[in-house]
Amino acid sequence: MNAENAKFHVAFFNQLVLTTYIRGIHAPISYQQAIMTSQGSSEIKQEHAAVTDSVNSTDDGYQVLTIINRETGETIVIKKDWTDEEEQRLVRKLDFIITPLIFFGFFLLQLDRGNIANAYTDVNLINMLELNNYRINIASALFSLGIVIFEIPFNVALQRVSPSVFLSFQIFAWSLVATLQSQFTNLAGFYVTRFLVGALEAGYIPGCLYYLSTWYKRSELGLRHTLFFYGNLTASATSGLIAAGILRDLSGVGGMSGWQWIFFIEGIVGVGFSFIFFAFLPDTADHPAAFWNRRWFYFTKEEARILRDRIYVDDPAKSVSTRKTNHKDVWETFKKPIPWLHVLITISSMQTTAALSSYIPLIIRSMGFGVFESNARSSIPQWCSMVLILLLSISSKHIKPRGGSIAFVLIWQLAAQIALRELPATASPTARFTALCFLVTAVANGHILNTSWLSVNIKSPRERSVALAMLIMAANIGGICGGQILRDNDRPLYRKGFLALIVLDVFSVLLVFFTIWYYYNLNRKLEKLHGKEELVDEEEEKEKETVESLHETVYVGFNTSEVMDKEEEENTFVRKPKYRYIP
Incomplete structure (x- = not known):
């Protein structure tokens, strides 16, 4: 022997x-x-x-x-x-079933998360709560804190409960609280509801990313991640238009202000959609139907076998995913350097997104535009962002190294920040708005690409689940810090704030290049063990x-x-x- x-x-x-x-x-x-x-x-x-x-x-x-x-x-x-044609047919069918559900869920999440920025343009809300930059930043920090606290616990819970049950519950819960935001009357109620919305939204994004990884191969995940994040981008692009219409047409109707109608309408839609989500989202290839459904399935037994086995062939580690994530998996993931590199990239790069998220309509309004036009204009760069991320998602598979796409977005973001900061105070509103559009077009896209980059480099499904939760936590830690950068004593040009964001962006770019080098170094070690591949x-x-x-x-x-x-x-x-x- x-x-x-x-x-x-x-x-x-x-x-x-x-x-x-x-x-x-x-x-x-x-x-x-x-x-x-x-x-x-x-x-x-x-x-x-x-x-x-x-x-x-x-x-x-x-x-x-x-x-x-x-x-x-x-x-x-x-x-x-099975043949490649059979597999592609099943993938298209899978796209038709899963993508619309998680897309619209993310759409509603971002709508309830970001509509506060539109509500701030209603003077009735500003006057009632006596809001200033400090109080707005506190609300933003509490929202992000709720996500940070509950991100990993909710992500672990997702693997112990049916996806169609847990994700549906999340949509229902955060939408209900978002609806009730229309009824707060003091600053304490404002702070509490912002924290609860953040806490109840925690886990949905990494949960859906993990859920996608159980259905799709590594080579397929990049595009599906982009389609999923399109829910976020679409909400950002349309929320300003929706809010503009509500503020113009419903202010004062039924004794409610425009900001109250924004919260009520957008929240109640989510409550209704949670039941649709629960009814139609399939759980796993072993049970290709919603949790409650024991008779009608989307796929035959043979189709379900192919969907499962093709994932195992692509990534054998997913064959052991039946054991649920526990505290040991969390600790093992924490000890690995790869997740932390991506976490640092996210924390530093997402502070620009956090700093601007609550202020874009207000910044536009400070340029001299009215309430309706400020909210409508805030959607323009979001539509541009959707085009950019689609092009980057398609090209990222062909760009080597893959981290180069992230570096490109962050350098774009850096250049736009410098341009916006260095514009003279006498610059026209059109020039300032154009610079702001270039900046907003790039922000958050680096995070989307970074999420996909991390996902394809984590082999264990359980480790991937924890790592993605860490990444979303990092985005919200960046939100807590970034939300404090733009201050009252720096308005309306925020030159000190943009200088801080420029420094953070430079650090992000350097981190991306270091991470690229780190992966090349790991591959050299593997080549010594197994030969060149x-x-x-x-x-x-x-x-x-x-x-x-x-x-x-x-x-x-x-x-x-x-x-x-x-x-x-x-x-x-x-x-x-x-x-x-x-x-």
Whole structure:
């Protein structure tokens, strides 16, 4: 018995519970059969003829992937017996079902989050609460604090409760509080409702990102993340137009001010949508329907198997996602450097977004425009932002390194900040508004791209879930800090505030370049262990497939064997020689 087989036997005797998954049916296999499977994999790598005979005689030449779970001893064997056309058809069907629901959920989240900026343009609210920059900044900080406190707990809860149940509850809860905002009459009520809206919205964004990762392959996530964040951008682009109409046509109707109608109408729509969300969002490939639905499913059993297995083939670590995230997973993620690099990028870059989010309509109004025109104009840069992020999302897959797209957005943001700050006080309103549009077009897009960049570089689904929650927390920590940058004694040009934002942006750009270097450095270490492996897209990889690649064995789960090289599994739960990070 050679050393390699000896290591394999020790690992198997430590964890002997084995199951196999063939053609969508779970069935027990014996220890001898498992040994034969492992030995067969070794022989395949040594002799091409043996591969051809073995695969053709047992699996009709289909690609086979064997996944061995080091945590449970479970073995899953997946046969890729579906065509690319079948897979693409199912993906399109999946897009049609999932994307509209989570898109509109994010739309409502941003509407209830950002409509406070439109409400500030109503003098009735300003006079009732005697609002100034200090009080507005306190409300912004309390909102972000609610998200920071509940982000990870809610994200962990999502994995213990059905997605259709938990996410629906969140939409209902925050929309109800958002509706009740129309009834506060003092500063304390204002502060409490802002905190509650933030707390109840916590977890929705990383929860949906994690949910998408259970349905889509790594190469597909970038575009789906963009479509998801389009809900945010669409709300930002339309909220000003909606608020302008409400403030003009409903102020004083029914004894309510315009700002009250904004909160009431936009909140009550979310309450109604939460029931639609609950009724139609599918949970998992194992249960491709809403939680309550036990009869009618979106996909047949065969289609559900393909949807599940294609994810395992793309990312074997997702095969162990049945164990729910716990405090150990949170601690393990906290100890890794990769999430923290992306967290730092987010904290520093998102402070511009936070600083402007509550003030864009007010800044525009200070240029000499009226209430209606200020709210309507605030939507213009948001539409430009939607075009920019779509172009960046499509091109980011082809731009190497991937972090270059984020650096481009942050440099754009930096240039716009410098231009807006350096404009003379005598500059025309049109010039100042144009500079503001260029700035707002870029803000937040770096965060969207950074989220996708982090997601494709985290292998474990549980670690990915925690890391994404950390990223959203970071965005709101940036919100707490950034919300204090623009102050009364600096208005209306905010030169000191924009200088602080410029310094933070320079730091963000440097962090992006460092993170790119860090990923390249990790890949060099992997090349020393496994040899050079070019980073190629999915289609190029298919063209390079050989008979040798028809059968592959990978190990997933935490490393429980001392014989494994710890450096080999750094920042990943999958021992897969072809794996490389995406700089």
